[in-house]
Amino acid sequence: MSAVDRPAPAQGPVPIHAVRERFGFLRRSYAMLIKEFIQLKRDRVSFAMIVMLPVMQLMLFGYAINTTPHHLPSAVLLQEDSDLARSILKALENTAYFRFLYEVHDVDDFDNLLKSGKVLFGVEIPRGFERAVRRGDKPALLVAADATDPVAASAAMGSLGMIVQTALKHDLYIGDPPEMPFEIRAHARYNPAASSSLNIVPGLVGTILTMTMLIFTALSVTREVERGTMESLLSMPIKPVEVMFGKIVPYVLVGFLQAFLIIGIGVGLFGVPVLGNLFLLALLSTLFITTNLSIGYTISTVVQNQLQAMQMSMMFFLPSILLSGFMFPFAGMPTWAQYVGECLPLTHYLRIVRAIMLKGATMQNLRFDTLALAALMLFAMTIAVTRFRRTLD
């Protein structure tokens, strides 16, 4: 720099400005938040990524990967308790495709089980079924499948006829050559066409949000350490919780923007319906976004540098993709994998977003997954705040 462009040293005393003591928490969080917003606004590459990523992913995931289901959680609506009914159920269960978790006698209970995603498959045995079979009336056996996960549902439906037939032949209800004494009336609920884009779009909302939210916050603390700004930040009177809120809130809006983009493209381009309440969807999406941001932020408080932050984010992202029910049907995974899956926010959000968009589910149906998300969020935040290093030691 030249000496010419520099003015004379400062004149006059330092002006004294009043200090407010109240609402310190909000004020300091706000200071941090404004700062993060400005930095985000200046970071054009990240900004482009926010928009490009959802669009690119939507194009890439055209088709889902096919797999055979396994132990599909199922329910039976039993309107008569007959030997024939029991035989059919046993036959279904023996295939290992299905596992009957609930036996209900009321149509409303049956519907709720499907709607909340507790079961993906339901068999309804109507009143007077056995008598009608004996009379040769060919009554209908109603089968309902949650086809929001079309891969799992269609494979199970396809195998149904054969299973029942073999079982009944064994029990001598039908002779040889086999002739079905009743008709199987399958009903693919929520996604009658078993269209995979219906399933993929809600799933993509979840995976894209996981990826971007995680990376944004995972880099945030290490970036300050590497740029040297952490030293002066720590010398100022700001608390770890305030740093965290300031760094998380701006990205909630970013996440919102992404969710809006994906759902918008999904509805506009792929004709995905949004049957449920949009407000509920927005609310629970915000919860999911915040949960991921907290996890990303936690990563950033435990790693040493930005490379580690990226690697650790990937370590979290991969199981999220594989074990959440996005790639493979959740019900088809081994038990241990399902337990892991239950610990991932994406698993719960996938159920939520599919249920709201495709089934029109309400808060009542989604209580468990909502609570699970909230618990994961609080857990991550607690770790982050306690792990945040307040000194340079």
Add this chain to the structure above:
Amino acid sequence: MSVSSGIAIDVKGLSKSFGGREVVHDLSMQVRRGSIYGFLGPNGSGKTTTIRILCGLLTPDSGEGTCLGYDILKDAEKIKRQVGYMTQRFSLYQDLSARENLEFVARLYGLADAQGAARDMIKRLGLSGREEQLAGELSGGWKQRLALGACTLPNPQLLLLDEPTAGVDPKARRDFWNEIHALAAEGLTVLVSTHYMDEAERCHEIAYIAYGHLLAHGTVEEVIAKSALTTYTVTGDDLNGLTSELTGKPGVDMVAPFGTSLHVSGRDVAALEASIAPWRRTSGLHWHQSSPSLEDVFIELMGRSRDNFQ
């Protein structure tokens, strides 16, 4: 405030090790309120580490003390409100403009009118017209002024400045020191680390630290007097040859060139004079006894501490 209200910093026996290597050793110091206290020492001597301990950024392994009357171990949060810390490496946000950086600090400290405070500071710093420039794009001198502005913005009682003038041109350095004196005149206490000797002369008191040991402290005159050093200044031909011949002779603690002359110093006057006697009569060499400069004292202290601690 505490009983020692005339004392801003009062610490005893501070020690800090990194990975088994002691970087600050049993350091005690007192800084009077309203004074400018210079912290001198070669690179790696533990100046930054000490300053970080004072503002609660590092926890000392042992030692205790107060900063502005608050316990440095327990009241770090209270100390942070009253202390402005200017880091050795520029640590404002490079992707925020000068104004945005100042507003951020003002909001964090809870100034009622953050924008007004930032505006006033920009005016005071003479940054008008540059306030929208990104901090990372400012030149070295401007960055340093902005950093000083950011840490004086919340009206602290104590400024900790870590080598604020490193890499800044002489005119900017002089302006900066005028500013520091203006702030001290308003009642601020300033602890400033540096390795420029001329800056030491502008401090009310100094401390010299090498290899983590505080070796001398007091006013410049006191430090020179306490060194008990006798210095001879030699001018003439072939001073290089003389340097190698004198080095290591009994009583000669230090031989250091200063421009066109050579300073020969020692603490034992008799031994020193006996050793230099053969050269005092050499034609072409002019000897006269002078009082040692601060630099002589520091070079001698450092030489001695290297023998003792390394």
